[in-house]
Amino acid sequence: METVIEMRNISKIFPRVVANDKINLSVRQGEIHALLGENGAGKSTLMNILYGLYQPSAGEIYVKGQKVSITNPNVAIALGIGMVHQHFMLIPTLTVAENIVLGSEPRRYGFLDMRKAVAMVEEISQRYGLKVDPQAKVESISVGMQQRVEILKALYRGTEILILDEPTAVLTPQEILELFDIMHNLNTEGKSIIFITHKLKEIMAIADRITIIRRGKVIDTVTTASTSPRELAAKMVGREVSFKVNKQEYSPGETVLQLENVQALNSRKLPALKGISLEVRRGEILGIAGVDGNGQSELVDVVAGLRKATAGHIKLLRKDITNASPRKVIAASISHIPEDRHLRGLVLDFTIEENMVLETYYQAEFANGIILNNKQIQMHAKRLIQEFDVRPPDQKTLARSLSGGNQQKVIIAREVDRDPNLLIAAQPTRGLDVGAIEFVHRRLVEQRDKGKAVLLVSLDLDEIMDLSDRIAVIYEGNIVGIVAAEDADEAMLGFMMAGAAGN
Amino acid sequence: MGKQKIWAKDLLEVAGVPAIAIILGLVVGAVAMLWMGYNPVIGYQSLLRGIFGDAYSFGETIRSMTPLIFTGLAVAFAFRTGLFNIGVEGQFVLGMLAGALVGAAWPQLPWLLHVGLALGAGALAGALWAAVPGLLKGRFGVHEVITTIMLNYVSLILANYLIRNFFRVQEQEATANIAPSADLSIALLKQASGGARIHWGTVVALGLVVLVAFILYKTTLGFEFRAVGFNPHAAQYGGINVTKSLILSMLISGSIAGVGGAVEILGVFGRMAVSPILPGVGFDGIAVALIGNNNPFGVLFGSFLFGALKTGAIQMQYVTQVPYAIIRVVIAAIVFFVAIKELVRRILRLKRREV
Ligand SMILES: Nc1ncnc2c1ncn2[C@@H]1O[C@H](COP(=O)(O)OP(=O)(O)OP(=O)(O)O)[C@@H](O)[C@H]1O
Ligand SMILES: [Mg+2]
Numbered sequence: 001m002e003t004v005i006e007m008r009n010i011s012k013i014f015p016r017v018v019a020n021d022k023i024n025l026s027v028r029q030g031e032i033h034a035l036l037g038e039n040g041a042g043k044s045t046l047m048n049i050l051y052g053l054y055q056p057s058a059g060e061i062y063v064k065g066q067k068v069s070i071t072n073p074n075v076a077i078a079l080g081i082g083m084v085h086q087h088f089m090l091i092p093t094l095t096v097a098e099n100i101v102l103g104s105e106p107r108r109y110g111f112l113d114m115r116k117a118v119a120m121v122e123e124i125s126q127r128y129g130l131k132v133d134p135q136a137k138v139e140s141i142s143v144g145m146q147q148r149v150e151i152l153k154a155l156y157r158g159t160e161i162l163i164l165d166e167p168t169a170v171l172t173p174q175e176i177l178e179l180f181d182i183m184h185n186l187n188t189e190g191k192s193i194i195f196i197t198h199k200l201k202e203i204m205a206i207a208d209r210i211t212i213i214r215r216g217k218v219i220d221t222v223t224t225a226s227t228s229p230r231e232l233a234a235k236m237v238g239r240e241v242s243f244k245v246n247k248q249e250y251s252p253g254e255t256v257l258q259l260e261n262v263q264a265l266n267s268r269k270l271p272a273l274k275g276i277s278l279e280v281r282r283g284e285i286l287g288i289a290g291v292d293g294n295g296q297s298e299l300v301d302v303v304a305g306l307r308k309a310t311a312g313h314i315k316l317l318r319k320d321i322t323n324a325s326p327r328k329v330i331a332a333s334i335s336h337i338p339e340d341r342h343l344r345g346l347v348l349d350f351t352i353e354e355n356m357v358l359e360t361y362y363q364a365e366f367a368n369g370i371i372l373n374n375k376q377i378q379m380h381a382k383r384l385i386q387e388f389d390v391r392p393p394d395q396k397t398l399a400r401s402l403s404g405g406n407q408q409k410v411i412i413a414r415e416v417d418r419d420p421n422l423l424i425a426a427q428p429t430r431g432l433d434v435g436a437i438e439f440v441h442r443r444l445v446e447q448r449d450k451g452k453a454v455l456l457v458s459l460d461l462d463e464i465m466d467l468s469d470r471i472a473v474i475y476e477g478n479i480v481g482i483v484a485a486e487d488a489d490e491a492m493l494g495f496m497m498a499g500a501a502g503n
Numbered sequence: 504m505g506k507q508k509i510w511a512k513d514l515l516e517v518a519g520v521p522a523i524a525i526i527l528g529l530v531v532g533a534v535a536m537l538w539m540g541y542n543p544v545i546g547y548q549s550l551l552r553g554i555f556g557d558a559y560s561f562g563e564t565i566r567s568m569t570p571l572i573f574t575g576l577a578v579a580f581a582f583r584t585g586l587f588n589i590g591v592e593g594q595f596v597l598g599m600l601a602g603a604l605v606g607a608a609w610p611q612l613p614w615l616l617h618v619g620l621a622l623g624a625g626a627l628a629g630a631l632w633a634a635v636p637g638l639l640k641g642r643f644g645v646h647e648v649i650t651t652i653m654l655n656y657v658s659l660i661l662a663n664y665l666i667r668n669f670f671r672v673q674e675q676e677a678t679a680n681i682a683p684s685a686d687l688s689i690a691l692l693k694q695a696s697g698g699a700r701i702h703w704g705t706v707v708a709l710g711l712v713v714l715v716a717f718i719l720y721k722t723t724l725g726f727e728f729r730a731v732g733f734n735p736h737a738a739q740y741g742g743i744n745v746t747k748s749l750i751l752s753m754l755i756s757g758s759i760a761g762v763g764g765a766v767e768i769l770g771v772f773g774r775m776a777v778s779p780i781l782p783g784v785g786f787d788g789i790a791v792a793l794i795g796n797n798n799p800f801g802v803l804f805g806s807f808l809f810g811a812l813k814t815g816a817i818q819m820q821y822v823t824q825v826p827y828a829i830i831r832v833v834i835a836a837i838v839f840f841v842a843i844k845e846l847v848r849r850i851l852r853l854k855r856r857e858v
Binding site: 304306325326327329330331336338343344345346347348349350354358359361362367370371372374 | 721722723724726729730733734736737738739740741742743744
């Protein structure tokens with residue numbers, strides 16, 4: 001098969017880190033080539049170089065045998081390279097069709113020809129089996145749909161080589177399957193795909209070849225047929241990774257969190273929680289399973305004081321905390337790892353040390369009256385950076401320039417370190433590599449073993465089943481059933497997640 | 504970068520882009536002069552002389568930069584909390600009125616106390632005036648740009664109305680002169696410089712620069728303001744009362760502008776006259792904050808730049824007949840080039856995206 005992309009000895013040096021170190025990567029026509037590596041290994045950087053967003057410090061790029069210099073994304077697009085970023089870059093108030101054609105619109109008498117745009121979008125979307133509604137506003141469609149729009153946008157510009165940077169991190173299991181179908185269709189049309197993911201399962205399911213990167217260096221390129229998840233994980237992390245989390249025996253204590261008939265509205269003012277009752281006890285992890293959008297986010301927000309409960313009661317250690325302010329909730333010793341780390345979890349333009357005290361900056365440990373104790377804040381960050389292996393280990397780094405996995409580590413360090421009575425973990429491992437997932441899982445279980453209550457919300461059923469002691473299934477704002485983890489299997493949970501009552 | 508302070512990092516930004524913008528702005532001014540038939544070399548020479556030429560010029564430069572420090576700080580402060588306080592102009596005007604009234608009352612008070620009261624009155628007036636948009640924003644989410652702009656005109660009409668109907672003296676369209684016990688001017692320097700209106704308000708302004716920097720970067724309050732400004736969702740998650748921060752920040756911003764207004768009366772004008780137009784220093788404050796990258800020390804730099812250009816331009820017009828408006832063009836061009844700094848960077852191949 002013909003080689004379409006060849007990157008030779010690519011290096012990229014940032015002020016504090018060598019993100020890429022003499023990387024060689026070749027992608028063949030019509031293949032799905034996976035990039036695998038820990039958080040911060042340099043995958044996104046490498047792809048940003050290929051897409052012309054960054055200039056390499058050294059090295060060469062060849063497209064179809066021709067040496068090229070990709071000085072900006074327009075050059076990349078002209079060469080047939082398209083990219084869908086880890087974070088989408090759509091304009092929410094425009095329609096799907098408008099977003100897709102934006103920048104190279106079909107014109108008529110010098111004006112945007114909307115009818116033609118819609119027709120063209122429909123044509124491509126049919127050809128590759130990417131169903132979208134061209135007239136819908138982007139802000140009103142699901143994340144999975146938005147991703148399709150991004151892919152269509154690339155295809156509309158004549159992409160031959162499509163880069164997908166962690167496309168599955170934000171998708172539901174069903175949407176992931178649909179994405180894989182789309183990727184297959186693109187493949188049969190002769191397009192090449194570079195696919196970044198942390199999920200070994202996904203790689204085994206869809207990739208042809210895999211390049212493993214560790215700390216900026218290529219470790220190996222292997223064919224999927226000749227490898228195994230275990231081998232991949234070991235290559236990527238540089239040691240054996242255990243997929244199984246060891247837990248102490250389940251012996252739940254007193255009830256920490258209690259919800260009684262809690263109701264709440266979503267941001268569109270429609271009922272999202274329709275009477276949730278559940279409890280989480282000391283020394284247990286209660287997992288909330290469900291298809292995305294069934295009230296999980298609202299449930300977490302209500303407990304964290306970020307959304308008003310319209311009815312019902314929330315109690316922490318028998319104290320009523322219904323509709324308490326976030327500060328009160330924090331003071332009541334509830335920690336919260338939020339599902340969207342960019343929206344809520346971090347102030348991206350703050351440094352690591354500032355983010356580490358986002359909830360505690362005013363407490364005696366970090367402030368004398370209203371004057372911040374910067375020395376203390378710095379020491380605190382230094383300690384957590386070391387304990388949680390945040391890279392780069394520099395507390396003055398802006399959160400914005402950390403890799404996704406390290407951003408998550410900052411949040412987890414902050415939340416776990418507060419030694420809470422209740423730890424709420426919403427999608428705690430979204431976008432993390434297997435090594436980091438193992439780390440987060442161990443931390444969550446450690447909290448449980450220390451006698452804390454943990455409320456885990458995840459779309460990843462494997463994660464729910466691996467960690468939870470009990471599993472509550474949420475469907476359309478109701479808990480349809482709560483089952484002991486050892487009695488649960490995927491089929492049964494799947495059945496309940498579709499609305500069938502448990503037991 | 505290990506030990507670098509946060510504000511110093513902001514300051515780094517301040518240096519690069521504005522320097523280039525200033526050069527480009529001066530080039531635009533030179534082209535405009537050429538086009539209108541003036542010699543830009545001679546024009547700029549007399550401009551420079553008008554800024555630094557003698558003690559009088561330099562004193563006047565200091566005088567005209569002083570109100571810009573206040574208004575620039577006010578804009579920058581609100582901006583750090585994510586607010587566009589376009590209403591600094593109006594808060595400044597009401598600060599002037601309050602300062603003039605308190606400054607004229609109680610002539611028997613000791614100097615420090617009287618000055619303190621008058622400045623406090625200015626701060627209070629500015630804060631109250633900013634409270635309106637602050638509350639509307641905090642409580643109902645009404646965008647502050649709309650409300651603050653509208654209130655600017657209201658403030659002018661209100662001040663004129665109050666002076667005409669309640670506070671004017673005899674046949675004049677102005678308030679009474681302030682008492683000597685509230686006078687901020689520095690007679691010694693005034694004489695030594697041949698009449699430049701140098702006053703203690705500049706010292707107050709400098710103190711405020713340090714105080715604002717301290718509040719923003721060294722206190723829990725500043726932490727909250729900056730968190731809200733960067734990401735209100737994360738701030739709320741962190742337990743920060745976003746509504747309270749927005750309102751409080753607006754109040755502080757308004758009081759900074761109000762003190763500036765009072766200083767201008769106590770230090771320069773001595774009384775407040777009915778005026779058909781807004782003084783304009785509030786709007787200039789927006790430009791000053793922009794060029795100073797909303798950093799307190801950057802504001803100091805920006806206000807010096809604009810104060811100098813404005814003072815120098817008067818001399819330039821007087822000596823070489825190059826119209827004053829040219830300098831407004833230069834200022835506008837500088838603001839324009841700072842605002843499109845991304846483009847400036849690219850033109851000059853200063854691509855520093857990865858930083
Ligand atoms: N713009 C930047 N400035 C400075 N350092 C950066 C920048 N972008 C990335 N880095 C650093 O380069 C390294 C590689 O980051 P990169 O985003 O490529 O990792 P990644 O493999 O995509 O990780 P993840 O799986 O977490 O997304 C990290 O240490 C990161 O902090
Ligand atoms: Mg990445």
